[in-house]
Amino acid sequence: MTMPPQQPQRFQPQQPQRPPTHWPPVPPVPPMAAMRPAPAPSPWQARITAAKRAYSRAGAAITLMLVVWVLLALLLQGAVAGMLHTPQLSMWLSVVISSGVLYCIALPLGFIVLRTEPMLPTRRFTLKPSRFLMYLLIALPITYAGNIIGIVLSALLSGGQASNRILDMTGGSDWVVNIVAAVLLAPIVEEWLFRKQLIGRLRRFGELPAILVSALFFALFHLNLFQFFYAFGLGVLFGYVYTRTSKLRYTVGLHMLINANGGIVAPWFMNRMMAVVEAHPTAETITNAQMGALLSGFAYAFVLLAATLVGLVLLIVRWKRREFYLAPEQLPRGATRRAAFGNPGVITCIVVGTLGTLLMLFA
Numbered sequence: 634m635t636m637p638p639q640q641p642q643r644f645q646p647q648q649p650q651r652p653p654t655h656w657p658p659v660p661p662v663p664p665m666a667a668m669r670p671a672p673a674p675s676p677w678q679a680r681i682t683a684a685k686r687a688y689s690r691a692g693a694a695i696t697l698m699l700v701v702w703v704l705l706a707l708l709l710q711g712a713v714a715g716m717l718h719t720p721q722l723s724m725w726l727s728v729v730i731s732s733g734v735l736y737c738i739a740l741p742l743g744f745i746v747l748r749t750e751p752m753l754p755t756r757r758f759t760l761k762p763s764r765f766l767m768y769l770l771i772a773l774p775i776t777y778a779g780n781i782i783g784i785v786l787s788a789l790l791s792g793g794q795a796s797n798r799i800l801d802m803t804g805g806s807d808w809v810v811n812i813v814a815a816v817l818l819a820p821i822v823e824e825w826l827f828r829k830q831l832i833g834r835l836r837r838f839g840e841l842p843a844i845l846v847s848a849l850f851f852a853l854f855h856l857n858l859f860q861f862f863y864a865f866g867l868g869v870l871f872g873y874v875y876t877r878t879s880k881l882r883y884t885v886g887l888h889m890l891i892n893a894n895g896g897i898v899a900p901w902f903m904n905r906m907m908a909v910v911e912a913h914p915t916a917e918t919i920t921n922a923q924m925g926a927l928l929s930g931f932a933y934a935f936v937l938l939a940a941t942l943v944g945l946v947l948l949i950v951r952w953k954r955r956e957f958y959l960a961p962e963q964l965p966r967g968a969t970r971r972a973a974f975g976n977p978g979v980i981t982c983i984v985v986g987t988l989g990t991l992l993m994l995f996a
Contacts, residue, residue: 680962684838684972687750688846691831692978695850696985698735698743703856703989706734725810732814736822744826750834753961755879765883768874770944771951772867772891777941779863787858787994795994797859799896808897815896820888827851827868828875828884836876838964840957842973844872853986856993867891873955898933906930 709730714722722730787795827847835843848868852861871884905926914923964972973979 677965677968680838681964681968681972683962684964684968685976687835687838688973689976689978690750691747691835691846691850692976692980692982694743694747694978695854696978696982697746698739699854699856699982699985699989701742702731702735702739705738706731709734725807728810728814732818736818740822740826744830747830747834752833753837755833755836757879758877760874760878760880760883765886767947767951768870768883769887769890770940771948772870772887772944773937773941774945774948775866775870776863776891776895779861779866780859782862783859786862790858790991791994795858798857798993799860811896812893816889816893820885820892823851823854824871824875824881824885824888827854828871829881832872832875837960837962838972839960839969840876842964842969844869844876846973846979847872850982850986853982853990856986856989858990858994861990876957899937902930902933 710722710727713726713730714720784797787797827850831847831850832843835846848865848871851868852865855861855864867888871887874887875881875884909919909923909926912923914920
């Protein structure tokens with residue numbers, strides 16, 4: 634059975650569709666900056682911020698101590714002078730009032746600000762007597778070189794009119810007052826504050842910047858341009874000894890011996906020699922006591938000069954062998970200076986301390 638033939642189908646083309654009159658909204662293309670991933674925070678940023686905060690708080694604490702100490706001491710000294718009907722207080726009474734205000738009022742207030750920063754626990758090491766003697770000898774050239782710089786600069790700035798308050802105190806006070814104030818109390822309190830408290834709370838960010846900042850605060854705290862340079866140098870030396878031992882007894886001992894030599898021993902020999910010179914003795918009239926005073930004074934000066942030269946050699950040798958240990962939160966090299974000195978507290982302390990030093994110079 635055959636199928637009838639089918640008729641071929643014609644191709645019917647599809648009618649073209651009209652384009653829509655309303656296109657769907659196209660989402661906006663985000664800018665290239667938004668498409669990039671956010672940069673990861675620097676691993677050092679939190680540490681640098683913490684270091685700036687710690688150094689700034691330390692500067693604020695020292696500034697508070699300085700301001701409270703100077704203002705209250707001046708007010709109390711003026712009030713006591715008015716009560717005693719005297720234009721000027723005796724040196725020992727001025728020292729007692731000044732020290733009382735510092736130790737009983739200014740220091741506790743500053744410590745309240747400072748204690749909010751944690752103290753870094755460290756291992757303690759013993760210093761051999763020979764090494765202690767070495768550091769004592771090194772302190773001598775630092776002291777006398779800084780003293781010469783301070784004398785020359787003070788004379789240039791004041792036209793030779795300024796007087797060294799520390800010499801006035803040691804020369805105008807009783808030796809008992811000098812021993813208690815300069816040889817006993819000052820080294821203990823100052824080493825506890827500038828070495829144990831400051832370095833102990835700042836050394837976790839690096840030993841060297843902590844030593845330098847504490848030495849700078851130590852020098853400014855004296856408010857005396859005659860003392861500034863050797864106080865800074867000794868502050869660096871004492872800070873280095875403390876970071877290597879973490880024991881306050883060694884820096885207190887060095888501080889006491891330096892103050893005893895400059896405030897008690899040296900003036901004693903000098904006064905004896907000056908008394909002989911002012912008496913104008915001749916070879917026929919000079920007494921054995923006067924001759925002994927001159928000979929002992931020259932012997933003391935010779936021993937001190939020899940010890941200073943030995944200390945200078947040791948300073949040069951040991952400077953090449955200095956070492957600083959890596960701190961737990963050590964800052965990168967480029968950020969240390971900005972973190973330690975580029976903060977409001979330290980800058981304020983430097984400004985206030987410098988102004989106070991200049992005012993005391995011309996007072």
